[in-house]
Amino acid sequence: MKEFLKRPVNFIKDTYKTRSLQWTISLSYMAISILSIVAMAIAFYTHSINTIRSNTIEKNEQILDQVSLNLNSYIRNMMSISDTMCYSVIKNTDLTNEKINKEMNLLYEANKDNLTSIVCATQDGAIIAASPVSARKPGVDLKKEKWFQSAFDEIENLHFSTPHVQNIFDNSNYRYFWVVSLSRCVELTNFGNVRNGVLLVDMNYSGIEQMFERVNDQGMGFVYLCDAEGEIIYHPMQKAIFAGLVKENNIVHAGHADGAFSEKFDSQERDVVVKTVGYTGWKIISVTPTSELAFDMGRMRNYLLMVAIVILILIVVGNYIISYVVTDPIRKLEESISDLEEGVINEDVMNEDDIFIGGSHEIRHLGRTIKSMVHQMRKLTDDMVREQKAKRKSELDALQSQINPHFLYNTLDSVVWMIEGERYKDAISMVTALAQLFRISLSKGNNIISIRDEIVHARNYLNIQQVRYKNKFTAQIDIDPEIENCATIKLIVQPLLENAIYYGVEHMDGEGEIKLKGYEKDGDVFISVSDNGMGIPEDVLATLLTDKARSRGKGSGIGLWNVNQRIQIYFKGDYGLIIESELDEGTTVTIHLPKIPIDEYSKEDGNAKI
Amino acid sequence: MLRFRKSRSFFAVTLLLLILLVIVAIQVNNREPAEKERKHVSLIVYGDDPERWENLRQGAGLVCGEKNADLSLLTMLSEDDAREQKEIIEREIEDGADALIIAACDSAEIIDFTNSQNMRIPIALVETTGAFSSPVKNAPVIAPDDYKMGYELGESLVENESDIVTVAIISENTLRDSVSLREQGLRDAIDGKVGKIINWERNEHEKDAKTRMFIQRALVSEATDVIVTFDNSTTDALLDALYNLNTSSKVYSIATSDKAVYYLYGKEIKVLVYPDEFAMGYLAAMNVLDGTNVLKKYRNTGIEYRLVTKENMYDEDNQALLFPFVN
Numbered sequence: 042m043k044e045f046l047k048r049p050v051n052f053i054k055d056t057y058k059t060r061s062l063q064w065t066i067s068l069s070y071m072a073i074s075i076l077s078i079v080a081m082a083i084a085f086y087t088h089s090i091n092t093i094r095s096n097t098i099e100k101n102e103q104i105l106d107q108v109s110l111n112l113n114s115y116i117r118n119m120m121s122i123s124d125t126m127c128y129s130v131i132k133n134t135d136l137t138n139e140k141i142n143k144e145m146n147l148l149y150e151a152n153k154d155n156l157t158s159i160v161c162a163t164q165d166g167a168i169i170a171a172s173p174v175s176a177r178k179p180g181v182d183l184k185k186e187k188w189f190q191s192a193f194d195e196i197e198n199l200h201f202s203t204p205h206v207q208n209i210f211d212n213s214n215y216r217y218f219w220v221v222s223l224s225r226c227v228e229l230t231n232f233g234n235v236r237n238g239v240l241l242v243d244m245n246y247s248g249i250e251q252m253f254e255r256v257n258d259q260g261m262g263f264v265y266l267c268d269a270e271g272e273i274i275y276h277p278m279q280k281a282i283f284a285g286l287v288k289e290n291n292i293v294h295a296g297h298a299d300g301a302f303s304e305k306f307d308s309q310e311r312d313v314v315v316k317t318v319g320y321t322g323w324k325i326i327s328v329t330p331t332s333e334l335a336f337d338m339g340r341m342r343n344y345l346l347m348v349a350i351v352i353l354i355l356i357v358v359g360n361y362i363i364s365y366v367v368t369d370p371i372r373k374l375e376e377s378i379s380d381l382e383e384g385v386i387n388e389d390v391m392n393e394d395d396i397f398i399g400g401s402h403e404i405r406h407l408g409r410t411i412k413s414m415v416h417q418m419r420k421l422t423d424d425m426v427r428e429q430k431a432k433r434k435s436e437l438d439a440l441q442s443q444i445n446p447h448f449l450y451n452t453l454d455s456v457v458w459m460i461e462g463e464r465y466k467d468a469i470s471m472v473t474a475l476a477q478l479f480r481i482s483l484s485k486g487n488n489i490i491s492i493r494d495e496i497v498h499a500r501n502y503l504n505i506q507q508v509r510y511k512n513k514f515t516a517q518i519d520i521d522p523e524i525e526n527c528a529t530i531k532l533i534v535q536p537l538l539e540n541a542i543y544y545g546v547e548h549m550d551g552e553g554e555i556k557l558k559g560y561e562k563d564g565d566v567f568i569s570v571s572d573n574g575m576g577i578p579e580d581v582l583a584t585l586l587t588d589k590a591r592s593r594g595k596g597s598g599i600g601l602w603n604v605n606q607r608i609q610i611y612f613k614g615d616y617g618l619i620i621e622s623e624l625d626e627g628t629t630v631t632i633h634l635p636k637i638p639i640d641e642y643s644k645e646d647g648n649a650k651i
Numbered sequence: 652m653l654r655f656r657k658s659r660s661f662f663a664v665t666l667l668l669l670i671l672l673v674i675v676a677i678q679v680n681n682r683e684p685a686e687k688e689r690k691h692v693s694l695i696v697y698g699d700d701p702e703r704w705e706n707l708r709q710g711a712g713l714v715c716g717e718k719n720a721d722l723s724l725l726t727m728l729s730e731d732d733a734r735e736q737k738e739i740i741e742r743e744i745e746d747g748a749d750a751l752i753i754a755a756c757d758s759a760e761i762i763d764f765t766n767s768q769n770m771r772i773p774i775a776l777v778e779t780t781g782a783f784s785s786p787v788k789n790a791p792v793i794a795p796d797d798y799k800m801g802y803e804l805g806e807s808l809v810e811n812e813s814d815i816v817t818v819a820i821i822s823e824n825t826l827r828d829s830v831s832l833r834e835q836g837l838r839d840a841i842d843g844k845v846g847k848i849i850n851w852e853r854n855e856h857e858k859d860a861k862t863r864m865f866i867q868r869a870l871v872s873e874a875t876d877v878i879v880t881f882d883n884s885t886t887d888a889l890l891d892a893l894y895n896l897n898t899s900s901k902v903y904s905i906a907t908s909d910k911a912v913y914y915l916y917g918k919e920i921k922v923l924v925y926p927d928e929f930a931m932g933y934l935a936a937m938n939v940l941d942g943t944n945v946l947k948k949y950r951n952t953g954i955e956y957r958l959v960t961k962e963n964m965y966d967e968d969n970q971a972l973l974f975p976f977v978n
Contacts, residue, residue: 178916180961206974208916208965215913217974250976281713283971284930284955343675350672354665361661 063368067360074356082345089341093334097261098301098312101327105316108256108264113319115248118155119223120199120320122148123242127227131161131240135230136169145172157207157220157243162189163229164237168209175210183209183239188222192239196226201321203272204246219246221274249275262312262329269322271295294326370400374408381415451539452478452505459508467508474501474508481531489611491639492559492566493525499534499557506542514546514553514572521560528642529568529634530607536600537570537630545574545628561636565616569631576624585620601630608634690720690749692939694932695739697756697827698730703883703908704754706975707777710932711752718940720749730884731826733760740764744772750939752932754778758828762787775935777928779829793935794829795926795954800905801833801881805840807922807958808903812877815846819875822852823862823885833881833905849873862888863895870896877901877921883908890914912973916961923964926956927972 057065130144145159149172160171166183183189191200202222212218220243229238249266253275256264265276271292273279281287290306294315301314310331317324377396396415398408452475459468481490481498496518503516538555546553556571577585586605605618612635622628692715696704701724708724715722725743727735736756743751751774755761758779765774766788774790779797808818818841824830841848851869853860866889878900880886886906893899904911905924914920931954959969 205967206965206970215909219974219976246976278713280709280929280971280976281933283968284710284927284933286930286933343678346675347672350668350675354668354672357661357664357668 061368062371063364066364066368070360070364071356074360075353078349078352078356082349086342086345089345090334090338093338093341094312094331097329097334098314101262101264101312101314101329102301102316104256104259104264105314105325105327108252108325109316109318111252112249112266112323112325115155115244115252116201116318116321118152119242119244122152122156122159123199123223123225123240126159126161126240126242127225131227131229131238135233137230137232141170142172142174145170149173155245155248157218157245158210158241159243160209160239160241161227161229162239162241164193164239169229169238171210175212177209178211181209188224188241189239192224192226192241193237196237198225199320200224201268201323203268203274204249207243218243219250220244221246221249253277261333262327264325264327265289265291266318267291267295267324267326269295269324274323291326295324297324367401370397370404370408373397373399374404374411378411451543455505455508464508471505471508474505477501478505478535488531489528489639489642490531491525492520492527492529492568495529495531495534495568496520496525496557496559498532499538502535502538503555503557506538510542510547513549514542514555516555516557518557519559520557520568524559524561524566524636526638526640527566527634528637528639529566529632530611533604533607533632534568534570536604537632540600540630541570541572541574541628544577545572549574564636566634566636567631568634569629571627571629573627576626577620577622577628578624582620582622586618604632608632690718690940691747692720692722692750692752692936693725693743693748694722694752694754695725695736695743696754697727697736698884699726699728700884700908701726704928706907706928707754707932709975710929710934711936712932714933714936714940718936720936720940722936727756729756730824731756733757733764733826736761737764740768744768744770748772750774752777752935752939755827756824757826759826765790773939775938777931777935778827779832791935791938793931793938793954795931795956797829797832798836800924800926800956801836801838802840803836803958804833804879804903804905804922804924805837808837808877808879809841809844811921812845812901814844816876817847817849817874818845818877818879819849819851819869819873820879821866821869821881821885821889822850823880823888824882827882830881837879837881845877849875851878863891866892867896870898870900875900877903880904880906882906883911886911886920890919893919912964915959915964918961921960923959924956925959925969925972927954929972929975930954 060068125148126141126145130141134141141161145161149156149159153173158171158173158175161169162183163169166189168177168183187205188200188202191202194200200223202224204219204221207218207220207222223242223244225240227238227240228235253264253266254277257277263277266274267276268274271294273282273289273291276282276289276291278287278289282289288307290304293304294313297313297315299316301312303310303312305311312329312331314327315324316326374397380395394412396408396412398405398412400408452471456468456471456475459465459471478498478501481494481501500518503518507514507516534557538557541555542553546555552573554571554573557568558571559566559568561567585601587602601618601620608617616633616635619631619633620628621631692711694704694708694711696707698704701708704724704726708722712722714720723743725739727739729735733756736753737760740751740753740761750772751770753761753765753774754777761776765776770789776787776790776792777794779792779794812818820834820837822834825834838848851866851873853865857865857868862885866885870892878889880889880902881904883906886902886904887908887910889902889904890910893902899919902914902920903922904920905926907925907928911920911923912925915923934954957969957972959973963969964973
């Protein structure tokens with residue numbers, strides 16, 4: 042069970058974590074609202090149903106009170122007839138000489154709407170008097186009748202029978218009467234002797250029937266009457282019950298004390314109210330099947346459903362608006378922060394002014410704080426960039442300043458060497474070339490120049506060195522015109538030539554060859570300087586471009602390291618020097634540069650004059 | 652895109668709730684206590700005495716009252732005029748009756764007629780119909796076991812009378828299957844167990860005569876100890892004939908008329924078999940108005956009947972059957 046619940050709970054948790062704020066607020070709010078509405082509707086519905094039921098029961102109790110009143114009145118009327126006959130007529134009459142027919146007829150005539158007959162009989166079953174006067178059916182033995190027997194059971198009491206067909210008198214036209222018999226034991230005086238007899242008052246059953254029919258014509262459910270043992274006296278479905286077509290829980294109802302209760306009978310929920318009728322012990326029972334309340338219940342249910350749906354619609358709309366108003370500023374703020382995260386701000390597409398500030402006070406405050414933070418960050422970043430650029434420039438300047446004295450030293454050394462050898466023309470030529478070389482070196486202060494200028498500079502340098510070394514080596518320059526307009530850092534070829542001369546061909550007595558070659562490959566520019574000198578040992582080669590080369594001091598590769606560092610500072614990535622050497626074969630140092638036209642490079646602000 | 656999806660969900664939920672609201676509103680409106688259409692049930696019976704059908708009418712009336720329907724009892728001018736009964740059925744259908752309960756005066760004719768009409772309203776047939784002819788289509792038959800009733804009546808006759816007794820059987824209205832079955836049952840029960848069985852039937856001159864006249868002629872012309880009848884009109888006619896001739900005889904009868912009950916006490920009728928026509932009417936009406944199948948058990952042979960004598964006619968169970976409540 043725990044495992045079974047764990048999955049959906051986790052699913053809900055995960056869903057909540059991954060969903061938007063608006064979704065979370067909407068769903069939570071709606072779930073709470075629906076639960077509240079459902080709980081409220083159930084409570085209200087239950088209460089209403091109970092109210093409907095209790096109202097029905099109350100109404101039925103009132104009806105029962107009224108029926109009971111009428112029935113009591115009816116019964117008391119019959120009892121008073123019996124009492125009058127008993128105490129005012131029979132008891133005061135000696136039947137030897139007097140008759141009671143006259144008084145009996147008077148009473149009958151006065152009450153004949155409710156009466157079928159009045160009969161006075163001896164305890165042997167002989168009829169002394171009867172009203173109305175009719176022929177007695179032959180063969181009827183009164184002593185066998187229930188009402189007769191019960192009169193002698195408790196002689197002080199009045200006895201009420203259940204409805205039956207009166208069968209004492211013959212009736213023309215095949216008529217018969219359903220009656221409820223009220224019988225009692227009376228004292229009959231004959232010759233001064235008192236003997237017991239029976240006084241029978243047959244109440245017209247239709248009087249009771251009509252009384253209940255009137256009640257059953259109004260309201261819900263039905264009312265019926267039974268005696269204390271549960272024998273049905275009146276029931277709207279009486280004949281159907283006798284025929285076994287319909288069932289009634291009359292025995293159980295008769296055993297109930299007065300009041301209301303619910304029951305399930307014959308697969309039907311019913312509300313029952315019981316009321317006992319005074320002297321007789323009869324029970325008036327009101328039965329209301331719950332299904333008859335179903336219409337009211339159904340109406341109530343539908344009404345509640347409609348109200349619930351209207352409230353839900355209002356909640357959904359309100360929920361949407363409120364959650365939108367609350368979360369939209371947060372969402373916008375989140376979007377602007379997402380843009381920042383994506384680095385848009387770094388590319389100047391967005392600045393801190395694009396950060397959303399709106400919505401409630403708290404969100405505005407949050408927006409302003411983030412904006413201020415971004416502003417601070419941006420300022421710090423700018424400062425850092427600026428500092429980095431300055432640092433790079435100072436570092437380049439430092440490197441540059443290392444090259445110039447180095448070259449100047451070597452060249453002046455050559456000039457000194459020529460003058461000492463009285464080669465004044467060569468010295469003049471060299472100094473002139475040096476002047477040209479310095480002019481290019483200056484390059485109006487630009488560190489980035491075209492390859493064409495750099496090659497001119499290299500050629501001047503070779504000229505100087507060829508004069509100095511009395512053409513101990515030959516130099517070939519082969520530059521692809523396609524790359525002449527590409528950008529390069531100035532004074533990066535000359536140190537390579539210098540190394541090729543000093544460490545490659547200086548001692549080769551005219552057999553030395555230096556080749557300067559420029560070409561494009563795979564979209565990049567390559568400038569190589571090759572010599573056919575003695576090559577570089579592997580251990581030296583491995584350290585040429587490392588910091589060790591720098592620390593070795595004069596003439597031991599500092600130029601190469603310097604050039605490599607400059608290229609990498611400028612162009613980063615995989616650019617720089619490639620050195621290939623084989624002992625006794627020669628060395629090739631290749632400059633690898635990106636192919637960037639000098640015009641294009643010059644346009645990039647901040648990079649041209651570092 | 653996300654906002655569009657959210658809006659779409661919002662409008663979908665709102666639209667769904669609105670549709671639900673409309674459905675509930677329509678349902679509420681439909682459930683308003685509009686005056687229910689009252690159905691009309693026609694109870695078409697044979698004979699010209701409506702009181703003879705009081706029990707049946709009360710049973711059907713009880714259901715109609717509960718089901719908000721009107722009930723009309725339609726009698727005929729005669730006992731066995733099938734043409735007239737067919738006309739009444741046609742007229743009731745044309746007049747818009749919602750259901751018919753028919754006590755057929757001529758079983759075969761009425762079955763053929765109802766079967767051929769392809770009726771679209773529910774019909775129930777009371778009293779056995781279709782025992783000797785084509786079966787009834789799409790209509791329940793609600794009746795007691797007529798053969799058994801006749802047989803039990805015969806058994807009581809054999810039990811009460813000596814084995815040399817002469818029994819006259821009045822064969823009237825045998826076009827009704829119920830009567831034929833009752834007679835058949837009785838004959839099977841008494842065959843060989845009584846002295847003599849004679850059949851009282853109309854001769855050629857008496858075909859149009861009143862039943863009472865033909866019985867009077869038979870009473871005068873042929874001596875018998877016991878007379879047996881199988882239906883109300885014949886029983887009543889026999890009792891009238893006996894009264895007119897100021898004679899008496901032992902009558903064994905299957906009937907439900909007030910006169911039969913009255914004469915049961917007056918000794919003319921020795922044994923009366925009394926079927927519960929109230930239940931027949933009740934169940935027939937339930938069938939045509941409710942269409943419920945729970946009443947199937949009462950079809951054909953399920954209706955209760957009682958063998959009543961003078962001695963037990965006022966027993967609690969019997970008096971409720973024999974004496975309908977009449978206000």
